Amino acid sequence: MMGQESAQSPPGPERLADVFSVRDIDLTEGGIRYYGDPVTDAAQVIRQVGPTFRQHGYRVRLQSESGGHVLVATERSLGVDGVPWRNVALAAATLLSTLYAGTRWYGLSVVEEPAVLWRAWPFAAAVMGILAVHEFGHYALSRYHEVQASLPYFIPLPFNVIGTLGAVIRMQDNIPDRRALFDIGVAGPLAGLVATVAVTAVGVTLDPIYVAGGLISRIELGYPPLIQGIAALLGESLSYSDPNLLPNPVVIGGWVGAFVTFLNLIPVGQLDGAHISRSLVGERMDAVQLVVPLGLFGLAGYLVAFEGGRGAPLWGFWGVIALVFSRAGTATPLVETPLGPRRRALGVLTLVLGALCFVPVPIVVAV
Template sequence: MGLANENSLGYEKSYIVDLVVFHAIVRSSLGVEMITALAVLVALGILAVGFNRARPYGKLGILAWFQSVVLMSPWIIFFGLFSAGIYLNLAGMLLLFVISTGIYIWIGRKLRAEGQEFLAQRAAAKVAIESAFPKSDDATEAPVMIPPESLSIPNEDLQAIKSIFGIDTYFLTETISYQDGAIFKGNLRGDPDSTHAKLTENLKAQVGDRYRLFLIENQEEKPVVVVLPSKNDPKPLTLTQTLLSIVLFLATIAASLETGGILLGFDFYGSPERYAEVLPFSIGILAVLLAHEFGHWIVAKRYQIKLNLPFFIPTWQIGSFGAITKFASLLPNRSTLFDISVAGPLAGGAVAFGMLIAGLLMSHEGSGFKVPTQFFEGSILVGTLARVIMGAEIQRSIVEVSPLVVLGWIGLVVTAINVMPAGQLDGGRIVQAIYGRKIAARATVATIIILGLASFVNPLALYWAIVIVVLQRTPERPSLNELTEPDDARAGIALVVLFLMLMILLPLTPSLAGRLGIGG
């Protein structure tokens, strides 16, 4: 038995022939090119209308319009060249997407920065006007950066919130409007943990449970207090989202059965009576996935943090790429974010690693799977472990291994993918917890660029780049106390986890494989 069969090769050849025929039809179709050119003109017209509507808003409006241009530009360029009879290959399209993604994220940051600057300037202008024309001589209220009427917080609540600050905790100097709440600039006095705890206690005594207090760093890396209404807290899943989560889990089970069939060399849904053969593979894949999610859930429960149901991402190649799990509670600090985030990869990775080691120990003549030596060159970690445990056995051109080896490797790949340092993936949350939001944002951009380049070799990388950009690009929302950093032990665990992720995903070079004695 092998990892593929002649039928699968036949499907690939048929698919390539279909693509060639389709491409020939498209090239000979003048009508398609005319329709494409018309669509490009319509898109340009929409952008022109958007520009006219954006101009009255000044620099902010133009930046927002330019961001939409960047988002549409790869498609406009592709279809524009297509209508002119020029066809970009996959490499060209990937390059366009990588460039446009980087520019889009950069403009988004500029837009947010300009927006905050605009609010501050508007507030300063209002203060200047009110200072020049005071309401009355007996006014006793001290001036603030933004007048109460310009804030979303009611004036009564605003005064109550201001009363929680003191010279021994946080000396307030400036108030700035922010979303539905406010930013309170000032000077932090004392330890962030104790200060945040005292301010939170005072806030609850003054306004009850209607507001949440965040202690974070601003763009100048100075401590600020942000107060937002509790209505902005994470929400539980709606009925539709819950049903979607259940459907995706059922689809993952179905995909894991098909994966088992592919590993055994047949189409399971073409031969469902052979379910007994694929069931162990399905159970193995699901064991890694469920261990991962239970790892998150157990640690979250210890911290009394609620998690929403996971949204699994099914795929017929390896059953699933993992799951997207959102927090349904605010996190108290970055250490909590780290512990919950790392628990999933550690639990799922431990199950997968155990399968791999057990499989390597059980591999012998007649184990059931015959794989080429190149199988072990696909991962530095797997290849090294195989050489240590199996010894000279992997110097043959064809090696027989236990099915657990394949299952373990699949589980490690799924775990490693989720540990990539990007956005709200486990790896992105780990980096954010240890190094902060700014480093996490840079790591996300770097990961997307690397995946874009890697997709020239492996189309799977393009898939994950798209998933991150569309669903997981932004960092996790701030913890209530963002200033207190996790301890050195957590930082060390983070480095080990990220290192293992690289060792799993990076292949062995032919020269290194030769030095290790892998292959003939």
């Protein structure tokens, strides 16, 4: 367990004079506030002063208060102080919600026999394992590049068929350059894909589950090329002549991993795909974010026109989400040094692998 790194004395006003005219300074616990006005374009202030503050052990942001501007510098902390109880509580809640979701995939009733909750542990382990590997991929590269980030926050979703909305980490720091932004962004999907392949390979070799009646028997999953390819390579099936036979719930965990990977690679806002794409195309990212919602709405329209609307609500919803996320902006590195050819190739490969996780109609509940 590591604590906060020791910060140096914060930069004096004279170090900021070229971009920010300081009128007053207020020392706070763990930081400092500079009141004044930008000398240059406000959007460029952080890029200009950010590297200086990082050298002194601070992260910085520019905000407006009472008609004026304030540079808020906060000491950076790269470690974990004490027990992260919020993370632990959310992980425990998500474990319970995924266990409950798993009982439905196994055809078990918690109402009739509460102890059967623990028999769904393979499903819960598959889903939470993939999510954890994904998020700790981000966390590890954040630490490597000395970018302050939180431990993963799991998001429970009781009574949902997968039991969770996924997991996130919070980057609470200025990103030093495009290489760091790329490495942090790409690490999660690649790590998650490795876990997804492993989980799916195990799952397709396990016995299918007999589930008669109930919601689960009416759910139709669309398996993306990645999942289908793994099953084909191992000579296993994903469908059965008996409609009451379903793939082992561990396979469903792999499906969750592929679905989450694709959604995370949509290039808008603060999603992984946006970090990767922003690193690859630089400030042209604004044009990319204009196209993405149109593509998602177009996909929803296609499904309405040619597939009876199956899957259309999902992509229509994500079209709205993409619009909202794009308005929130993407992570902006302090230095715009272009990526080298190896990172560019890896970025393209990651996006291609993400495409293998896509299926137009991922899930449908049959009436």
